[in-house]
Amino acid sequence: MAFKRREAPTVEAVDLNTISPKDTETRIIQGVKKYATNEGNWSRADANTPFLGSIIGMGIESSNLADVTMSIERQFLTRKTNRVPVNGGSEFRLEDGELGKLRILDGQDATAATPGLSVKMLMDLGHMPKDEGYLSGVVSYAYIVAVGDGYRMNDGLKKAVEKVQRLSGAEREEAFMNLKTLIAKAREYVSLLGDIKALAENRRKTYENDRQTVDNLRQELSMIGEKLKGATASGDSGQVATLRSEETSIRSRLKMGEQRYKISEQVVRESAGRKAVEEAKVREISTILSQTITDAQRVA
Amino acid sequence: MLSDVDVRSLRRQERLSAWARWPIYIFLFFSLRLYYGYRFEDMEAFRLSLWKKLDKHQGPIIWAANHLTLIDSFLIFWALVPPSKLSRTKIIPWSTPEYRNYYHLGGPIYKRFIRFLMYACRCIPFLRGGDDEVSIQWRENVYQKCRWILLNGGSVFIFPVAGRSKNGWFDPHRPKDLLGRLAQEVPGVKFLCVYLRGEGQIFRTVYPRRRERFRMVGDLIDGLLPGETNPRMTSQRLFNRLAELQNDWFAGSGLAKNCAGNDVIDLASPHARDIFPPDGDPETIEEVYSRRLTAKETAYLSEFSGEARYRIFWKFIAAKEAAMKALAQSGVMSNFKDLEADLFRRRIVHLPTACEMDIALTVDDAEKVHAICVLRGGYIGDDDHPGDVLWEVRQVPDGAAPSEFARESCLNFIAASSDDIRTPDVLAMTDDGGIPKVLRNGRVCDWGVSLSHSGRFAAYSFMVS
Numbered sequence: 001m002a003f004k005r006r007e008a009p010t011v012e013a014v015d016l017n018t019i020s021p022k023d024t025e026t027r028i029i030q031g032v033k034k035y036a037t038n039e040g041n042w043s044r045a046d047a048n049t050p051f052l053g054s055i056i057g058m059g060i061e062s063s064n065l066a067d068v069t070m071s072i073e074r075q076f077l078t079r080k081t082n083r084v085p086v087n088g089g090s091e092f093r094l095e096d097g098e099l100g101k102l103r104i105l106d107g108q109d110a111t112a113a114t115p116g117l118s119v120k121m122l123m124d125l126g127h128m129p130k131d132e133g134y135l136s137g138v139v140s141y142a143y144i145v146a147v148g149d150g151y152r153m154n155d156g157l158k159k160a161v162e163k164v165q166r167l168s169g170a171e172r173e174e175a176f177m178n179l180k181t182l183i184a185k186a187r188e189y190v191s192l193l194g195d196i197k198a199l200a201e202n203r204r205k206t207y208e209n210d211r212q213t214v215d216n217l218r219q220e221l222s223m224i225g226e227k228l229k230g231a232t233a234s235g236d237s238g239q240v241a242t243l244r245s246e247e248t249s250i251r252s253r254l255k256m257g258e259q260r261y262k263i264s265e266q267v268v269r270e271s272a273g274r275k276a277v278e279e280a281k282v283r284e285i286s287t288i289l290s291q292t293i294t295d296a297q298r299v300a
Numbered sequence: 301m302l303s304d305v306d307v308r309s310l311r312r313q314e315r316l317s318a319w320a321r322w323p324i325y326i327f328l329f330f331s332l333r334l335y336y337g338y339r340f341e342d343m344e345a346f347r348l349s350l351w352k353k354l355d356k357h358q359g360p361i362i363w364a365a366n367h368l369t370l371i372d373s374f375l376i377f378w379a380l381v382p383p384s385k386l387s388r389t390k391i392i393p394w395s396t397p398e399y400r401n402y403y404h405l406g407g408p409i410y411k412r413f414i415r416f417l418m419y420a421c422r423c424i425p426f427l428r429g430g431d432d433e434v435s436i437q438w439r440e441n442v443y444q445k446c447r448w449i450l451l452n453g454g455s456v457f458i459f460p461v462a463g464r465s466k467n468g469w470f471d472p473h474r475p476k477d478l479l480g481r482l483a484q485e486v487p488g489v490k491f492l493c494v495y496l497r498g499e500g501q502i503f504r505t506v507y508p509r510r511r512e513r514f515r516m517v518g519d520l521i522d523g524l525l526p527g528e529t530n531p532r533m534t535s536q537r538l539f540n541r542l543a544e545l546q547n548d549w550f551a552g553s554g555l556a557k558n559c560a561g562n563d564v565i566d567l568a569s570p571h572a573r574d575i576f577p578p579d580g581d582p583e584t585i586e587e588v589y590s591r592r593l594t595a596k597e598t599a600y601l602s603e604f605s606g607e608a609r610y611r612i613f614w615k616f617i618a619a620k621e622a623a624m625k626a627l628a629q630s631g632v633m634s635n636f637k638d639l640e641a642d643l644f645r646r647r648i649v650h651l652p653t654a655c656e657m658d659i660a661l662t663v664d665d666a667e668k669v670h671a672i673c674v675l676r677g678g679y680i681g682d683d684d685h686p687g688d689v690l691w692e693v694r695q696v697p698d699g700a701a702p703s704e705f706a707r708e709s710c711l712n713f714i715a716a717s718s719d720d721i722r723t724p725d726v727l728a729m730t731d732d733g734g735i736p737k738v739l740r741n742g743r744v745c746d747w748g749v750s751l752s753h754s755g756r757f758a759a760y761s762f763m764v765s
Contacts, residue, residue, distance in 0.1 A: 066588075181744075239400070
C-alpha cells in the first residue's frame, strides 16, 4: 500500500508593494516562531525585539539567523528580480523586473537584527517603498546592540548581588570584589549611554579592526600587482598564473572585508545620533540599570 | 661547503653593507618613524637590558623572532640597535627573505632598486617552495652561507617559523629544526630572541598599521646546552623561550591572549532537522548551503547524502560557530560565509584576513556534535596532548533556561577544574560587548570563556594556558 506524504503547508508569498510595513513586520515575526525559544518574548515581540538573546530577545540561536532571512524570502514577492551582472563576473545586483521571489544577497542582511530592521533592510534595498513614519519607530542596529549589552549587564549584576547575599566569610569577600567591579562597570555603562559622543567613540574599536583588515588587503593586492608586473616582465607564465589566482582570492576577500567595514562604519555613524525611540530605549535600560546599581550598592 | 666564489661574494656584500649602514639607518628612520609614524614603547629600557648581555658576548648571534609583517626584521633591528652600536658591524644581521616575495617586484627600475636595497641590507634570497633539485640545492647553499657567516663571528636573522604566522600566534608545538641545526654546528653561538608586536596587530599583515605603537620583549640565550644532542632539542628550547616571551608580551597588553570558542549542535532537535531535512529536496538543500557554506564546503558535502550529509553539515556549522566565537574574543566579528572549514585537516580559515585557526570535533555521537576552535593563547590538543582548552557538554535539565544553565555550569566547571577556586560562588559571569567573561576577585580573567547551547544540550569551554 502506498501512502501519500502529507504536504507541507505552503506560505503564500505577498507582494511587498501591496502591504504596509506594519503587516510586513507581523509576518516576519510569525515566520520566525519556529526558531524562537523564548515564547514570552516572542509573543510580545514588536519591531524592536532582537531575534537573538533570551533576556529581551526571542531566543533564536545564531545558527538560525540564516533561516530568519530565508523565512523572509519565502514570504514576500518583489519587483527587484532582474539580475544585472556586476564587474563582468558571477556577481550581480537586482533591478526592477517581473514580480517574483524575493532574494536577499550575501551580506545584505548583516544588520537585520530585529523585525523592524528587517523591514528597513527591505526598504533600503528597494523591495518596498520607504516609509519614514514607520522607520522613525525602528531602533537602529547600533542601539539594539548597545541596549542589549545593557540588559545583559543588568542580569549579571543581579546575579552577583544574589551571590553576595547568600555567601559568608572569605567567599563573601571574594564575591563582593566581583560585585564592586560589576557595579563600577554598570555605572560606567550608564554614563556611556548618556553620552552620545562617547558611545560612538566606544564603538570605533570594531570599526578600526575592520578598517585595518581592508587596508591590509589593499596592501596585499598592491603587492601582488607588483609581483605580477615582475613576473610578466620576466615571462614566467607559471608564476603569472599562480599570482593571478592569488589576486582573485584577495579580491574576493577584499569584497567581504569591505562589506563588514561598511557595517561597522554604519554602527559608528548610528551611535553618533539618537532618534526619539532610541532615546526612550536608552532611558528605559538606564533606569533599570541605575535601579539595580542602587540595590547592589545597598548590599555592598 | 661554500665555493670560493660564494665566499668572495659574501665578503663583497658585507663590505658594501657596512659602508651603507648609515644611509640605510637614516632611510629606516625617515620611512618608519616619520612616514609610517611607528613608535616603540620603552625602547631605551629594552635596548639597555639586551645590550648589557650583547656587550658581554662578542661571538656569533642568531636573531630569532615572531613573524607578523613583511617588515619585522627592519622593525626589530631599529628597536634594538641604537646609532651608537652601528660601529659593531658584525652584529648587523644577514637575512634570508623569500626570493619570490621580493626579487621580482614591479617594473625594471623598481625591481633593480629593491634588489640593490636587499643586497645592501645583507639579504640572501631564500627559496622556500619546490622539491626539485635546483630548489633543494638553493636552500642548502643558503644554509651553508648562514653557517659560514656565523662561523666568522657574524649574525643571521632567521624567523624560526619561516613565514608570517597564519593566526598571529607563535606556536611552540610545531618547532622547525633549521635553527637547532645551525646552533649545533656553530660553537659559541647565541640566540637573540625577540617578541615584537604592535598593540593593533591582530593577524599577519603586509605592514603594521600607521602610527602603530610597538612593544617588545627579548632575551639572549645559549645556542647549545649540554645534553642537547639533536637539532630538535635545541629548536624546541628556542621555541619555548619565544613562547614565554610571547606570554610576557601579552601580560602587558590590552589584547586578550586566550581566544577560543566552542559550539554544540543537538542533532535530534526539531530545529536542526527542520533547517536541514536529511531527505530534503535539492532546492531546499541548495538554499541552506548557500546561506552558510562556501563553494568549497558545498563541493565537499556534495559527495555525501542522507544522514551522513546531515551530520557533516552540522559539523561544519559547529566548527564555524566555534571559530566565530574565538574571533570575536579578539575583536573581530564574522559570519558563516566569512569562514571556510576543512574538517579533514582540522583547520578553519577566516577568509577576509586569511587567518587560519585550529578546530577539533570533540564530541561526535548520534545525538550531538561539539567543536572547539583556538585562535591564540594555547594549544588545541591532539591524540598525544590534551591541549589547553577545557570543555564540557551537558544535557539541560527540564525546565531550565539553556543559556542560564550554560553560564552557571561553566562557572561550576571552572571552579571544579581549579585547585585554588574553592567554590564557583567566588566567580561571576559578565560580558564585554557580547563576549562572556569571568570575574574573579573583581578582575576580568583572560580565560577565553565560550558558551553554547542547542536543543537539549549546553556546552562551555575555557583555556588554561
